[in-house]
Amino acid sequence: MPHTDPTAPPARRPRYDLDLLVSVSARVFNERGYDGTSMEDLSRATGLAKSAIYHHTAGKEQLLRLALDRAVVPLFAVAEESLARPERAAGRLRHLVTGQVGLLIDALPYVSLLLRVQGSTETGRWALRQRRAFDRIVADLVAEATAEGDLAPGPDPRLVSRLLSGMVNSIAEWYQSTDDEDLTQARRGELADAVLRMAFEGLRPEARP
Incomplete structure (x- = not known):
């Protein structure tokens, strides 16, 4: 049997604070789905006993809410900042979409979780209500920009809102994060510009003779 040094200090379990616990939990929820994740799964992923996890939180659903x-x-x-800008609705909408792209890049695991969570728990239902509330903000800006003549009339603003959010949210399916801050900033600008070009160039009113 392997020799152990009786004078060696005991192996230390990883020390977790709540911030790191939430981060690891979000990763596991994304990998396994919230409903498919058990406290045992979280215990294995963190290296913490379940009792230690309960020391930090009330349990799995609170970890979901925190994430x-x-x-x-x-x-x-981002929405509040965009709505407060002293410019026409189309400019506020562009600022909102740009901020939405930046947030997705900066908080990719948490945005991915928000997009995937189901309404099987009260926290999941809360998350779905937040997504609908955000869509209403976008739809209202689309309607206002259309009324001001900066977007082409016709499509239902609620449909446009969902299409815009769908375009942004699809980035979560293929975007790969990086630790290179300069590269991250460049990607943020590039992705935001691409979304804005595709969305707003296509939504401009037709030029009149």
């Missing part, structure tokens, strides 16, 4: 807050809170902060 979702990392997407929802900044998302509505």
Whole structure:
């Protein structure tokens, strides 16, 4: 049997604070789905006993809520900042979409979780309500920009809102994050510009003779 040094210090379990626990939980929820994740799965992923996890939180659903807050809170902060800008609705809408792309890149695991979570729990239903509320903000800006003549009339603003959000949210399916901050900033600008070009160039009113 392997020799052990009786004088060696005991192996240490990883020390987790709540911030790291939420981060690891979000990764596991994305990999396994919330409903498919057990406290045992979280225990294995963190290296913590379940009792230690309960020391930090009330359980799995609170971890879900804390992870979702990392997407929802900044998302509505971007919306509030965009709505407060002193410009026409189309400019505020462009600022909102740009911020939405930036948030997705900066908080990819949490935004991915927000997009995937189902309404099987009260927290999941809360998340779905937040997504619908954000869509209404976008739809209202689309309607206002259309009324001001900066977007082509015709499509239902609610449909346009869902198409815009769908275009942005699809980035979560293929975007790969990086630790290179300069590259991340470049990608943020490139992706936001691409979304804005595709969306707004196609939504401009036809030129009149």
